Amino acid sequence: MQGLARQGLTGQNRGNGPASPPDHPLQAGLTPDSTLDGRGPLFDQIKRAVAGQILRGRWQAGQRLPNEAELSSLYGVSRQTVHKAIALLAREGFLVRRRRAGTFVATSRRDRFALPIEDIGDVVARDGRVYEFRIRDRKIFRNGEGIRWPDLPDGTPILTLECLHFSDGTPIQHERRLVNLDVVPEVVDESFDVVAPSRWLVDRVPWSSADHTVRAVNATAEMAALLGVEAGAACLSIRRQTMHLSRPVTLVHFLSVGDRFSLSGSSITDSATELNL
Amino acid sequence: MQGLARQGLTGQNRGNGPASPPDHPLQAGLTPDSTLDGRGPLFDQIKRAVAGQILRGRWQAGQRLPNEAELSSLYGVSRQTVHKAIALLAREGFLVRRRRAGTFVATSRRDRFALPIEDIGDVVARDGRVYEFRIRDRKIFRNGEGIRWPDLPDGTPILTLECLHFSDGTPIQHERRLVNLDVVPEVVDESFDVVAPSRWLVDRVPWSSADHTVRAVNATAEMAALLGVEAGAACLSIRRQTMHLSRPVTLVHFLSVGDRFSLSGSSITDSATELNL
DNA sequence: TCGACGATAATGTATGTACATAATCTTTCG
DNA sequence: CGAAAGATTATGTACATACATTATCGTCGA
Numbered sequence: 001m002q003g004l005a006r007q008g009l010t011g012q013n014r015g016n017g018p019a020s021p022p023d024h025p026l027q028a029g030l031t032p033d034s035t036l037d038g039r040g041p042l043f044d045q046i047k048r049a050v051a052g053q054i055l056r057g058r059w060q061a062g063q064r065l066p067n068e069a070e071l072s073s074l075y076g077v078s079r080q081t082v083h084k085a086i087a088l089l090a091r092e093g094f095l096v097r098r099r100r101a102g103t104f105v106a107t108s109r110r111d112r113f114a115l116p117i118e119d120i121g122d123v124v125a126r127d128g129r130v131y132e133f134r135i136r137d138r139k140i141f142r143n144g145e146g147i148r149w150p151d152l153p154d155g156t157p158i159l160t161l162e163c164l165h166f167s168d169g170t171p172i173q174h175e176r177r178l179v180n181l182d183v184v185p186e187v188v189d190e191s192f193d194v195v196a197p198s199r200w201l202v203d204r205v206p207w208s209s210a211d212h213t214v215r216a217v218n219a220t221a222e223m224a225a226l227l228g229v230e231a232g233a234a235c236l237s238i239r240r241q242t243m244h245l246s247r248p249v250t251l252v253h254f255l256s257v258g259d260r261f262s263l264s265g266s267s268i269t270d271s272a273t274e275l276n277l
Numbered sequence: 278m279q280g281l282a283r284q285g286l287t288g289q290n291r292g293n294g295p296a297s298p299p300d301h302p303l304q305a306g307l308t309p310d311s312t313l314d315g316r317g318p319l320f321d322q323i324k325r326a327v328a329g330q331i332l333r334g335r336w337q338a339g340q341r342l343p344n345e346a347e348l349s350s351l352y353g354v355s356r357q358t359v360h361k362a363i364a365l366l367a368r369e370g371f372l373v374r375r376r377r378a379g380t381f382v383a384t385s386r387r388d389r390f391a392l393p394i395e396d397i398g399d400v401v402a403r404d405g406r407v408y409e410f411r412i413r414d415r416k417i418f419r420n421g422e423g424i425r426w427p428d429l430p431d432g433t434p435i436l437t438l439e440c441l442h443f444s445d446g447t448p449i450q451h452e453r454r455l456v457n458l459d460v461v462p463e464v465v466d467e468s469f470d471v472v473a474p475s476r477w478l479v480d481r482v483p484w485s486s487a488d489h490t491v492r493a494v495n496a497t498a499e500m501a502a503l504l505g506v507e508a509g510a511a512c513l514s515i516r517r518q519t520m521h522l523s524r525p526v527t528l529v530h531f532l533s534v535g536d537r538f539s540l541s542g543s544s545i546t547d548s549a550t551e552l553n554l
Numbered sequence: 555t556c557g558a559c560g561a562t563a564a565t566g567t568a569t570g571t572a573c574a575t576a577a578t579c580t581t582t583c584g
Numbered sequence: 585c586g587a588a589a590g591a592t593t594a595t596g597t598a599c600a601t602a603c604a605t606t607a608t609c610g611t612c613g614a
Contacts, residue, residue, distance in 0.1 A: 055522060081598060118390075213540070216533075232495070233495065262490050264490040266488035375577070573599105575595085575597095578591105579590105582589075
């Protein structure tokens with residue numbers, strides 16, 4: 001049997017599988033090598049095989065690919081196994097499936113590039129530098145009184161924090177943060193002598209979602225002084241609002257010196273990396 | 278049967294499912310409501326139910342959750358269905374599974390925030406504005422002769438493009454692009470009168486992966502003139518290198534005026550959104 | 555000719571069964 | 585006592601089966 005099964009079936013094949021030999025004609029131009037590489041579980045091998053066909057341009061964007069039954073006999077595995085592989089590829093955005101119509105190679109990968117946004121402390125530490133931070137200011141307000149957090153009802157108690165982050169002693173990021181005290185009242189008892197606010201919140205409020213906006217701004221005189229650059233220096237500004245159970249938890253503005261900090265990442269979809277394409 | 282099944286089972290239950298009533302004690306503190314919401318497929322309901330437990334803090338980070346057999350009888354579905362739900366949550370990064378040890382709520386959500394990077398044309402169009410672009414320059418070099426693309430061998434033919442992007446007539450982005458002619462030789466015959474280079478390449482070279490770097494820089498005098506801002510204005514600089522079959526395809530530098538362009542997006546992992554948490 | 559409607563073909567979900575795999579726990583023996 | 589060997593347990597994969605769901609295609613009739 002093609003020597004493809006690495007796992008399972010220590011004895012003989014348990015019985016009645018599809019197992020028709022790979023002498024299928026299929027639709028013109030759609031005849032894959034049908035050789036699985038034998039590495040890892042079958043459904044992963046199928047994923048790789050299919051992704052490979054696409055990658056090599058044998059199956060082009062928008063094109064329909066063989067249905068599950070055909071793939072099943074082509075690769076000599078059951079329909080469920082094919083289904084799992086194909087459904088995963090679809091879930092990861094490589095394929096589009098429509099009932100009755102079939103499975104198609106996805107066309108648009110335009111908006112699939114994504115940049116991970118990491119905690120500044122992690123970034124600095126990973127660079128092998130010494131990370132420090134300093135709380136510069138800390139106050140409590142009620143929303144609407146001297147401060148305004150748009151997504152929060154007026155009167156909600158808010159803790160404000162102002163903080164500087166250092167890499168090897170050089171200031172690299174300024175942080176201005178609002179915390180919703182209705183959601184995280186314990187924060188008033190936390191001094192942030194050791195743990196940075198971002199870290200503390202992440203550990204405290206699990207499973208939050210967030211939205212981000214990144215832009216470039218010129219440093220004001222005040223910020224420039226804090227960050228040790230000339231006024232007007234280009235800075236990366238990241239605004240992040242974090243939600244938990246559809247309630248805003250925290251709203252932060254990070255400001256980082258342009259030539260000391262950057263965002264970077266690679267893609268296609270993390271999942272594609274697993275396929276090591 | 279708890280009125281949970283929305284699909285399937287038009288007649289009666291086909292037979293021998295687990296179906297023990299939800300009067301289970303389970304481990305202390307781990308007793309979910311065991312009420313599925315009846316919306317959508319069972320495995321999705323399970324996903325939501327489990328995610329909900331975590332979200333509501335009933336199952337905390339690091340904690341072990343009931344095994345598949347227990348969940349199966351708790352929710353009154355088969356082990357496979359539970360397995361599918363839990364395995365998906367694990368694949369999406371919400372849970373961590375270890376054989377024999379069990380399933381645990383994932384701890385770190387730190388690096389899960391991600392920013393999508395979209396095509397400028399799409400962004401402008403979505404804003405309801407008129408998108409235009411203009412090719413300003415176009416040359417052909419060999420790598421190392423007057424130009425250098427680090428990841429490419431010397432001598433490789435390269436097409437260079439310089440391009441401006443407009444929103445409602447206002448310049449918002451400058452693009453400087455290198456294209457590897459060994460990979461996409463057809464590009465020399467393309468005038469880019471209608472289709473922008475990014476779009477053309479995406480349509481031509483499917484399934485590429487890319488890495489990005491985003492930083493903030495001050496506009497040089499030349500760039501400032503092109504973009505219609507004063508010299509020194511803060512700009513967002515995006516560098517993107519695209520690969521296909523581990524060969525570099527194109528290397529682009531985008532430069533966008535800080536107050537006319539920003540990156541934004543929301544997260545936790547796209548997949549979480551599906552759960553509408 | 556066009557629309558309704560039923561047949562059909564594709565994917566989607568759920569369950570049972572069987573075995574593989576990998577930790578972890580337990581026992582046994584030097 | 586400690587290490588090796590074996591039992592146990594939880595997850596992982598594969599397959600068969602059965603039925604649901606949903607476009608799409610044809611056909612038939614007004």
